[in-house]
Amino acid sequence: MKIVITSIVVAVILALIFSLPVLADSTGEVTITMDTESVMAITLSQTNWPIGNVSSNTEHMTSPAATWCTITNAGNANVNIYIQGKDAQWLGQPVNTYKWTLSNDGTNGDHRYVLWYHIANDTADSYTLITKEELPMTHVKDDSPLDGSPLNLSAHGDYAQFGLKLLTPTFFYGGRQMETHITISAVAA
Numbered sequence: 250m251k252i253v254i255t256s257i258v259v260a261v262i263l264a265l266i267f268s269l270p271v272l273a274d275s276t277g278e279v280t281i282t283m284d285t286e287s288v289m290a291i292t293l294s295q296t297n298w299p300i301g302n303v304s305s306n307t308e309h310m311t312s313p314a315a316t317w318c319t320i321t322n323a324g325n326a327n328v329n330i331y332i333q334g335k336d337a338q339w340l341g342q343p344v345n346t347y348k349w350t351l352s353n354d355g356t357n358g359d360h361r362y363v364l365w366y367h368i369a370n371d372t373a374d375s376y377t378l379i380t381k382e383e384l385p386m387t388h389v390k391d392d393s394p395l396d397g398s399p400l401n402l403s404a405h406g407d408y409a410q411f412g413l414k415l416l417t418p419t420f421f422y423g424g425r426q427m428e429t430h431i432t433i434s435a436v437a438a
Contacts, residue, residue: 289435290324291402298413306357309415315369316410320433322402328435329399330409333383334364337429349418349427353380359420364431368400369410376414379431386411386433401438 295318300309311317320330339347352363355378365376368388375389385399400409413431421427 287326288324289326289328289437291328291330291433291435292321292323293433294319300415303417305417305421306419307417311412314412315367317412319408319410320402321408322405324435325405327401327403327438329401329438330386331383331434331436332366332379332386333432334379334381335430337362337427340426340428347422347425349421351381351429357416357418360418362418363416365414367412367414383434403438
């Protein structure tokens with residue numbers, strides 16, 4: 250009798266071993282959670298404006314005036330574009346011994362110059378002052394809800410164009426090569 254019971258137990262065990270895969274679920278699900286990295290990056294089509302010789306109290310504009318430089322969103326984040334100017338320094342020796350101060354009110358003077366920008370498709374001949382304070386580039390669109398709004402590049406590949414205008418000081422020491430820099434930056438919108 251022991252052999253019969255043992256045989257039945259062995260038969261049941263073998264039946265279960267072979268049927269377990271059939272009784273199991275045939276599909277499964279895996280949940281994957283990930284956080285995406287926000288990348289803020291821009292590119293500029295122009296990084297140099299060689300004006301050449303200048304006279305006192307004269308305006309110089311990039312050519313073309315409004316589409317000289319293209320800013321492109323090279324990241325994947327929605328960004329506003331900011332701009333900041335600096336004083337112009339003499340490139341001669343000794344270094345940092347002579348400069349033109351960047352105007353903060355739009356007027357030039359002795360050893361003080363002015364820089365402006367104009368965003369393409371804004372109101373014609375509308376230029377906005379560039380100062381030493383980092384500020385958002387803003388649209389000038391008369392009678393439009395976009396007037397005063399920040400320049401925004403919301404997605405990868407979005408772009409905007411702008412131009413620059415310079416007004417030289419009313420008086421400066423001649424025969425010197427002067428250089429300044431403006432910083433264009435992307436800030437999360």
